[in-house]
Amino acid sequence: MPAPDDRITYRRIQSVDLPFVVEQHQQYFPRGFFARLGGRFLTRYYLTYCTSDDAIAVAATADGVRAGYMVGTISPQDHRQHILRWHRSALAVEGALGLIRHPSLVATFLRTRALLYARKLTSPRTAVLVDADNEKVAVLNHLVVLPQFQGQGIASCLIERLETAAALAGCTSIVLVTETDGQGAAYYHSTGWTVTSARTTRDGQHLTSFSRPILSGTSKASASADRLSPQNLDARREESVS
Numbered sequence: 001m002p003a004p005d006d007r008i009t010y011r012r013i014q015s016v017d018l019p020f021v022v023e024q025h026q027q028y029f030p031r032g033f034f035a036r037l038g039g040r041f042l043t044r045y046y047l048t049y050c051t052s053d054d055a056i057a058v059a060a061t062a063d064g065v066r067a068g069y070m071v072g073t074i075s076p077q078d079h080r081q082h083i084l085r086w087h088r089s090a091l092a093v094e095g096a097l098g099l100i101r102h103p104s105l106v107a108t109f110l111r112t113r114a115l116l117y118a119r120k121l122t123s124p125r126t127a128v129l130v131d132a133d134n135e136k137v138a139v140l141n142h143l144v145v146l147p148q149f150q151g152q153g154i155a156s157c158l159i160e161r162l163e164t165a166a167a168l169a170g171c172t173s174i175v176l177v178t179e180t181d182g183q184g185a186a187y188y189h190s191t192g193w194t195v196t197s198a199r200t201t202r203d204g205q206h207l208t209s210f211s212r213p214i215l216s217g218t219s220k221a222s223a224s225a226d227r228l229s230p231q232n233l234d235a236r237r238e239e240s241v242s
């Protein structure tokens with residue numbers, strides 16, 4: 001990683017940053033279902049990260065200009081509870097409006113997501129996200145660095161912030177899902193992440209899952225944690241393709 005650059009600063013994403021974040025999401029992850037629902041839905045979606053104690057949402061600026069951002073979750077099950085408690089209705093409304101504005105998405109929604117979301121919105125159960133060894137994992141949800149700022153170690157610094165918070169929260173690894181043929185996959189391959197699985201979604205998207213251990217995180221997940229099946233783990237990650 002290049003030496004730290006004083007021009008580049010990192011801070012929590014604020015509501016004033018959301019138009020930038022949403023614009024980058026639409027540009028870099030346009031094939032995802034959330035992006036196709038439109039900017040208003042995405043704004044609501046990112047607000048869930050900005051307001052959650054269990055999420056890390058960081059913006060990078062270079063000489064005061066927005067250069068990139070990252071969002072991740074250090075306790076996905078608690079973050080989900082946060083969404084259900086504070087954002088469920090607004091997300092449902094914006095999602096419905098998104099479907100009305102983009103009717104071609106309705107069939108896709110009914111085929112791939114309606115049942116899943118109905119179950120999630122009504123289920124009181126929250127399973128702790130754990131890996132095959134029953135260790136607690138964090139999730140890197142989205143990461144973008146603008147082309148003119150790439151190659152300066154900004155992505156590494158953003159991920160480091162998630163790693164630090166995840167280690168403090170007792171996570172022992174970070175997982176993510178990204179498009180198999182995207183720039184992100186090449187990046188994760190070259191920066192030491194391990195491929196854990198690859199698959200094609202019902203939308204026809206080719207996705208690869210990556211994982212990386214957090215060396216300083218050692219605590220075990222709660223013994224009472226519900227272990228997720230590999231299928232559930234993949235479905236959970238697919239919601240937020242990086």
Ligand SMILES: CC(C)(COP(=O)(O)OP(=O)(O)OC[C@H]1O[C@@H](n2cnc3c(N)ncnc32)[C@H](O)[C@@H]1OP(=O)(O)O)[C@@H](O)C(=O)NCCC(=O)NCCS
Pocket residue numbers: 001002028141142143144145146149150151152153154155156157178182183184185186187190191241242
């Ligand atoms: C992938 C991305 C986040 C990398 O950001 P970045 O700030 O340029 O990355 P860094 O400067 O921290 O790079 C760290 C290392 O990864 C390498 N790297 C960066 N981009 C790479 C790529 N596309 N392919 C392979 N290696 C890459 C760098 O050479 C560097 O290696 P070094 O430490 O040996 O010099 C950025 O290119 C991006 O936002 N792309 C578009 C959106 C995207 O694909 N996001 C990821 C999916 S969530």
